[in-house]
Amino acid sequence: MLSDYEWQALLLSLKISSVAVLWSLPLGILLAWILARGRFPGKALLDSLIHLPLVLPPVVVGYLLLIGMGRQGLLGGWLYESFGLSFSFSWRGAALAAAVVAFPLMVRAIRLSLEAVDRRLEDAARTLGAGRLRVFATITLPLTLPGILAGTVLAFARCLGEFGATITFVSNIPGETRTLPLAMFSFIETPGAEAQAARLCIIAIVIALAALLFSEWLARLTRRRLEGAC
């Protein structure tokens, strides 16, 4: 049904988005927790910094990644020399770009959900002898689950659609960084490939729809568990 070329772009997109989301999830939960619960000077600044990729043009994000994380970049150079880890012109770089751009959406959803957790339940758990870590793992985290799922799905969808930062940072290399949007862009640039572009367009719509339905199903499942219909 799908051509090899289409499969390649689709699988690459899914791989890059999954890696981006899974790696940013622990950090996203940590920062959401700090923003929801912490009280410290500079909190507003941290909040703004996290939200920056949401309002910056993606090209700017890509450019900053190129400067910072490229092989000659400040952090990228050090990572390459110390660990042989390189982001430039590889799918890892595409995942990094996607993660950075989707991060604010993830943190936002988790933070809202964390703020809605009833702190009095945490107090109750503490009077039952649970230390902070156990309270977090058994009360806070499970009650935040709907928000974590929503944030994950939202970030995943944003990663799938990532274009500007990716093409700026890691270029458009078939099989390495050419995700669905980039592949579509290539077809549109090529005269006479309108049909292929349209096929990719349909694939993108199908995936987006599937992701939305999946998240709706998950949300209903967790809600039912929390409300305890039996």
Place this chain on the structure above:
Amino acid sequence: MLNIRIDKRQGDLDMQLDITLPLQGISAIFGRSGAGKTSLINMLSGLSRPDQGHIALGEEVLFDSRRRIHLRPEQRRIGYVFQDARLFPHYNVTGNLRYGSRRHDPKRFADVVELLGIGALLQRAPATLSGGERQRVAIGRALLSQPRLLLMDEPLASLDLPRKRELMPYLERLAAETSLPILYVSHSLDEVLRLADHLVLLDKGRAPLHGPLEHVWGSAQMRPWFTVEELSSVLSATVSSQEVRWQMTQLSLGEGLPLWVRSIDMPAGQKVRLRIRANDISIVRTQPQQSSIRNILPARIETLQPDENGHLMAVQLQIGNQRLWAHITLWAASELGLAAGQQVFAQIKGISLNQTDWAAHDGRP
């Protein structure tokens, strides 16, 4: 002993307490809303911190501002039953019950489930329980965490009357069967009377009065808390003999002070607590002869307190070493020429003897 000596400012409330409570039986913390009842038990549980002072449970210091000791709630082993139950919505009843138990002890688990009658609820989710059921599960959860002290914050306050009636017998069973010391916060005198052995009166952050229930209940400082119909006295007595033919039981309030009540099935020597409403006592100056009233006891007038609206006189009597209130009209008091220190006789028309009786009254005549 539970020693509490604390200062705490919280909004408009300025708390200064210095009280010692026994570590046995149920101690009620009674006061109007805003008196600082919940603030007090939050400080005992470690959920909030006093500005300064000292809290010690037996030998163990829980809080000491000078020595910079503040044990966290999870280190205190103090159970807490909240007004709103606070069951964990993502665990079923069993999961909630087991949350605080260090080691699962099937025998203890079964005992608690039986005591609270929650065996049929174990697989249910908290959202599907009624208010009374939720409170029972919350009590079980706290009991299973094996606390050294149990705090209960108005467990009946958020329930409607039928639910209250449903939960009360379980609380009475808990009070009777557990050896765990309990602090029970309430603004209902009826609950206090049915459950507590010890009473702390809390008023605007101070505790002007605390001690055994009978003492505090009858003291003059407690009177403003009762309405005219509610004013009553709590006495302790011992069962002395049974009169099978007339189905009566004789109690003793002290040496030479017999009191007859409707037959109760209790052995001689058993201690009982009884409540007598001030409206059920009348006063005579000379001992009446051939009266239908069985209980006429010699008493001494302690104080006379006219009622605010100028109709009734509250008379505090001393019988043996116990005190009780009587209500008479101002007119009668004036005609009899009553004064403090006089020897009179108290005619007692009605006596509520046990908790079932009190339940039947339900705080109202």
